[in-house]
Amino acid sequence: MEARSIATRNSGRDTADYESAAPEPMTYTGMNGPQRAAVILLVLGEEHGRAIWQELDDEEIRIITRAMAELGTVDSDMVERLMLDFVGKLSSAGAITGSFDRTVSLLEKILPPDQVALIMEEIRGPAGRNMWQKLGNIDAVVLANFLKNEYPQTIAVILSRIRSEHSANVLRHLPNELSIEVVARMLRMESVQKEALDHIENTLRTEFVSTLTQTRRRDPHEQMAEIFNSFDRQTEIRFLSALDASNQESAARIRALMFTFEDLGKLDPAGLQTLMRVVDKDTLARALKGANEQMRSFFFGAMSQRAVKNMTDDMQSLGPLRLKEVDEAQMKMVTLTKDLADKGEIVIGKGNSEDELVY
Template identity: 90%
Template sequence: MTGPQRAAVILLVLGEEHGRKIWSEFDDEEIRIITRAMAELGTVDADDVERLMLDFVGKLSSAGAVTGSFDRTISLLEKILPTDQVAMIMEEIRGPAGRNMWQKLGNIDAVVLANFLKNEYPQTIAVILSKIRPDHAANVLRNLPNDLSIEVVGRMLRLESVQKEALDHIENTLRTEFVATLTQTRRRDPHEMMAEIFNGFDRQTEMRFLSALDASNQDSAARIRALMFTFEDLGKLDPAGLQTLMRQVDKDTLTRALKGASEGMRDFFFSAMSQRAVKNMQDDIQSLGPLRLKEVDEAQQKLVALTKDLADKGEIILSKGNAEDELVY
């Protein structure tokens, strides 16, 4: 046995109560190494456990066999470590292929899943929706035909325990008929990907690529421009979103960003400040003197990145224009 495997056996034997203090002494990398060894351990014979523990502490007589598995490992870690840390560690070990079918369904767009399920028997749909997250099941039901969704709700209310053989059959069917072809169903628009990449460019690089695209493919250039979220798009924030951003932004970053901003963008940010704060900001902008365009771009990109981060947390909503185009990042 390797060192991490030996440590994994000992920690499994110690369990939550006696192992908690030991886990708390490990750093993240050590936890990852031991967790991987624990998850891949399998069954260790009682004799091997006894010999290992005798070697480690000098005595062990009745520990019995231990089995390391993903479920056992997760169960143990969730009682010791923060939930988000456990999720990150186990996701790294499992990889995307390690997730079970019901977890994969939880990551599939509700409309896509509903379009697939609408051709299934109501009882089958009821079983599937009972196995995924309630919020996701609600979104799927919302996108099913009305009569079918009502029938499925009724089946779910009357649903009893499902035999393992039936559940295995449903899971295998989903794997072969749906998830295997999902990459074609959910193929991402490459323009979205390129818009995200272009958002990371400085202004000169962005203009260089877009100018080249204008010459070779005007339609693609126009679509990328429409999908990009730029500093100027911050002007579409609602008053509450702007106030949230202003509370979080560093004053020096804002000053540099506004140094190279248009009058309209300056007025937009000034609208969220008191008259005294506006006067101070104008003085700060003036006192900066000449700035390189690169410095202005970096400051404006920081504001954009901060805005997206706040949107990811649900603190503000990003919009590209009308309600139909509203984007929640």
């Protein structure tokens, strides 16, 4: 993607340089949908308009209330024309059915094909009612890679509009100096003018989210981490060592995404007890026989003294084991843990975004 700044694109101005334009006189034909809805809801008032307000979602309420606040004076002739037009369309509409295909068919008669494709592709894209919610559903690494070529002020505006937890994850993946500058800008940030915010939002919509939905949505490192998880220990070490020599950054990313036997040490007490209730004793004994002292202590800490003695005896009775047998037992426990997590019976991770395990 071409590295250009959202904030200065087309306009040549940074976020802080925007100035509010003077409102133009309102005409009937010049009124947009939110403005017309605002007029109608003002006429209906609290009693008759309450039911309509209750059917709107948060984003629709935000759009209409903004239009209402900026409406100014609307003369009685325009109000009457709006109401007659509204009632006429309502009474003649009859029953209607909305669908994806029907929406496309309607828009293609009104808008250019490229614009229709962009709008509908966004609907297919990351879930969310508005652009900021969509950004909150995009992988932090992907978002950071896009934003790292933008001005710090622009990144600060964007991160101030999404969830704090997601902002923290994005900052963590930005270059160090850039992330520090972004934090400084966020601390000094005052209210952002509507024109600047709309410009950033529109550019994100056209140049990022739409592009993201047309390309591979999955980080290749995630796929490779799953493949590496399926390797035996010796093959895993061989490939990671080769990657360390040729591409240390990718090797580190894959290690961070892999879910290994040692990661079971991050289970909370309830999750550990659930795992130990379903894993068979022979598998546990084989897995622990090849485990380090820290992992043995972790599992032994969830057992009674008698159970620890029995498990130790079982491990000794196994005699020498091939490394492959230990790997198979440990991988069986990893797979079982993933299955339990998928069923919602245990939670992997401690709630801290740094400790979450992705697989």
